[in-house]
Amino acid sequence: MITIYKNKDDIPNDIEYVELNDIFFNQKAVIKLDDRAKEIIEKVDGSKLVSKYKIESKFNGVTLDIDCLSTGCKTILNVLYFPDKVFCMKECGDNALEVIYNLENGQVYSNYAMIPFDMHTVKVYSDLDSRIIDDYEELKEWWEDEM
Numbered sequence: 001m002i003t004i005y006k007n008k009d010d011i012p013n014d015i016e017y018v019e020l021n022d023i024f025f026n027q028k029a030v031i032k033l034d035d036r037a038k039e040i041i042e043k044v045d046g047s048k049l050v051s052k053y054k055i056e057s058k059f060n061g062v063t064l065d066i067d068c069l070s071t072g073c074k075t076i077l078n079v080l081y082f083p084d085k086v087f088c089m090k091e092c093g094d095n096a097l098e099v100i101y102n103l104e105n106g107q108v109y110s111n112y113a114m115i116p117f118d119m120h121t122v123k124v125y126s127d128l129d130s131r132i133i134d135d136y137e138e139l140k141e142w143w144e145d146e147m
Contacts, residue, residue: 001104001105001120001121001122001123001132002079002100002103002105002106002107002108002122002123003106003107003108003122003123003124003125003130004107004109004110004122004123004124004125005107005125006111006125006142006143007111007125007127008109008111010125010126010127011086011109011125015084015085015107016084016085016086017085017086017088017109018078018082018085018087018088019088021071021074021075021078021087021088021091022067022071022074024074024078024087025069025074025075025077025078026067026074028082029074029077029078029081030053030067032081033066036080037049037077040073040076040080040099041055041069041073043095044070044072044095044096044099045058045069045070046058047064047069049066050063052066053065053066055069070093070096071091071092072092072093072095072096072097073096075087075088075089075091075096075100076092076096076099076100076103079100079103079106079107079108080103080106083105083106083107085107086107086108086109087106087107087108088108088109088110089108089109089110089114090114092114094116097114097115097116098116098118101115101116101119101122102120112143113139113140113143113144115139117136119134119136119139120134121133121134122134122139124142126142
């Protein structure tokens, strides 16, 4: 289940927070890509992983460097491969959010509500208190009440 932090101050000091997902992906996550990445890349960006560092574009079949993935796709892969870190999800579109919310493990941050309609159970942190939420409306209320 994904853990969501709404306030940066609630992220424990011993957990690294990553704001720049593109840079983190290009420097650290890219070397960890495996078969799990293939499905995510196809679902989110519509591209195919053709080798460790190359994708086939959905638009014209051109082979591109892996760094041409969307920031949302890179964010998902960062969360997947580094569940011990907290990643900013502000640059994620709805398609990326749906995948993030369905990951078995990982941590994300956003100070405003970013909720896909097809959400599952998440753990939320606010003011050093945590709870489990499995309902869209309840999560939306939590985000709005905490503002």
